[in-house]
Amino acid sequence: MSFNTKLINQLKTDPRFVDDDGELVIAAVQDRAWKSDRDFLRLLLSEHEIRTTFFEEIEGYWIFNLNSFLDYISQKNFLDNSYTRFRNRIGLTIGDKYLRERGEVALVWPYKDCVLEGGQTKEEEKRKEIFFNEVLAQDEINRLLDPKVLTNFTRYTAKGKEPVTGFKRDENGVIRENLIIKGNNLLALHTLKTVFRGQVKLIYIDPPYNTGNDSFGYNDSFNHSTWLTFMKNRLEISRDLLRDDGFIFISCDDNEQAYLKILCDEIFRSENFVSQIIVQSNKRGQTYKEIAKTHEYLLVYAKSELAEIKELEKGEGFSAEDDKGGYELRELRNRNPKFGRFNRPNLFYPIYVAPTKADKDRLLPVSLEKSPKYSVKVLPLNSAGEESCWRWGKDKVRANSGENTRTCDVVAKVKTTSEFGIYEKYRKETYKAKSIWLESEVISEKGTMELRELDLANEFNFPKPTYLIKKILQLGSESNSIDLDFCAGSGTTAQAVLDLNKQDGGTRNFILVEQLDYVEKVT
Numbered sequence: 001m002s003f004n005t006k007l008i009n010q011l012k013t014d015p016r017f018v019d020d021d022g023e024l025v026i027a028a029v030q031d032r033a034w035k036s037d038r039d040f041l042r043l044l045l046s047e048h049e050i051r052t053t054f055f056e057e058i059e060g061y062w063i064f065n066l067n068s069f070l071d072y073i074s075q076k077n078f079l080d081n082s083y084t085r086f087r088n089r090i091g092l093t094i095g096d097k098y099l100r101e102r103g104e105v106a107l108v109w110p111y112k113d114c115v116l117e118g119g120q121t122k123e124e125e126k127r128k129e130i131f132f133n134e135v136l137a138q139d140e141i142n143r144l145l146d147p148k149v150l151t152n153f154t155r156y157t158a159k160g161k162e163p164v165t166g167f168k169r170d171e172n173g174v175i176r177e178n179l180i181i182k183g184n185n186l187l188a189l190h191t192l193k194t195v196f197r198g199q200v201k202l203i204y205i206d207p208p209y210n211t212g213n214d215s216f217g218y219n220d221s222f223n224h225s226t227w228l229t230f231m232k233n234r235l236e237i238s239r240d241l242l243r244d245d246g247f248i249f250i251s252c253d254d255n256e257q258a259y260l261k262i263l264c265d266e267i268f269r270s271e272n273f274v275s276q277i278i279v280q281s282n283k284r285g286q287t288y289k290e291i292a293k294t295h296e297y298l299l300v301y302a303k304s305e306l307a308e309i310k311e312l313e314k315g316e317g318f319s320a321e322d323d324k325g326g327y328e329l330r331e332l333r334n335r336n337p338k339f340g341r342f343n344r345p346n347l348f349y350p351i352y353v354a355p356t357k358a359d360k361d362r363l364l365p366v367s368l369e370k371s372p373k374y375s376v377k378v379l380p381l382n383s384a385g386e387e388s389c390w391r392w393g394k395d396k397v398r399a400n401s402g403e404n405t406r407t408c409d410v411v412a413k414v415k416t417t418s419e420f421g422i423y424e425k426y427r428k429e430t431y432k433a434k435s436i437w438l439e440s441e442v443i444s445e446k447g448t449m450e451l452r453e454l455d456l457a458n459e460f461n462f463p464k465p466t467y468l469i470k471k472i473l474q475l476g477s478e479s480n481s482i483d484l485d486f487c488a489g490s491g492t493t494a495q496a497v498l499d500l501n502k503q504d505g506g507t508r509n510f511i512l513v514e515q516l517d518y519v520e521k522v523t
Helices: 003-012 026-034 038-045 048-054 066-075 138-145 185-196 223-241 257-268 394-399 444-453 466-476 492-504
Strands: 055-058 061-064 114-116 131-133 155-157 160-162 179-182 200-205 242-252 273-280 295-302 320-322 325-331 351-353 376-378 410-414 420-426 482-485 509-514
Touching: 003 038, 003 048, 026 038, 026 066, 038 048, 038 061, 048 055, 048 066, 114 138, 114 223, 131 138, 138 185, 185 223, 185 482, 185 509, 200 223, 200 466, 223 242, 223 257, 242 257, 242 466, 257 273, 257 295, 351 410, 351 420, 376 420, 444 466, 466 492, 482 492, 492 509
Parallel strands: 179 509, 200 242, 200 482, 482 509
Antiparallel strands: 055 061, 114 131, 155 160, 242 295, 273 295, 320 325, 325 420, 351 376, 410 420
């Protein structure tokens, strides 16, 4: 006999809860529950399974969990045992309180309080998924998410395949090998947490976008709800895998971006939101749309305030070079309107330009002293002619200026407005990543070209280019970190990790999880 039937039969033994047709009157049960009716409580306590489900024993006393009981009888379909037919209440609570009692904003959808297994193994496979409600199907969920045994390991080295007799581990017992796991990513993540909880520095995922044309092949009238449940289940466990200074980067597009942002605010907390990066994915744009779509997004969240985004290496990206090396010009005027002559009077002073001494790069020497040679006076004024200020004081300008523009770091140049501007030669070897990535190396076509070189272009649609993942790793990982991708796809994350290790001598390890069958041929 199911628990549902057992509860109904037990309640029906009290004539107060039965109508003339012998059917259970839910309203009468709710009323007695709210009033903590003694006979009603004795009725529930008299049956062992009901007692252990809705009561908690504390120091010899059984405490009735009213909210749990009311949730069950209000949301449960007693006729056909559906976990999620009554969606109007499921998902409308945070903690033990309904939203109307909390006065907060939250993302709510049918099935939010459920677990979606997501067991698809072929891209073309369409399947009806079972939703296990967290309150009503706890046993099923526990069995589903209990750690599983991973089998059939093969180690691939430069020598070929080798048998696996054990894993390489660090001094803390953490596995330090590159792992590719074929299987359901939800089950794999819950299995991985037994070893990798709090060990992963960076997670990158490129999940199905729920466009109707991708691999998210779950037929359901609640399309957004199904996708959000799928993501929620996986993001919650992935957060547990992250180090306190870890990051998660998630690729998405307009189909689910707005929902995903709020979901991530809830799971990772809004104060840990780092950025929503716009990535140019198609230079020409999708011209069949009303507006030619050219971009996707990268949602970036930190695990906690301990996480710090790194700056990117400048490398060969400097726009110019002089006798001291590479540099780029940055205006010496402070462009922040909060600062100006009104509160930084010591940074408001004239700089004089020698207008006839331009070098081959059209840079002009400057001086703090006016003379026949340095005859043009320049003040820190904005485009409206309002007084701002310089970023450097006089002593620093004097130490970094001179007649030889090839060796000094403060120079002048004629602007497009024909006015003279004062510039610093910025030589820092790193720079902050911007929130819009327009490099040609990040477009999706580059990823397809990479697969074409491996004769795999027909095996996988819309792969991310290696450059994109390398840039993500440079921002959020470390040279010896463990990095995870549980929507591994074509395996670009693994390639990016290997490339970076070769580039900087790092010892990063990747963990890839992919459940679709192409993992063995493509990933």
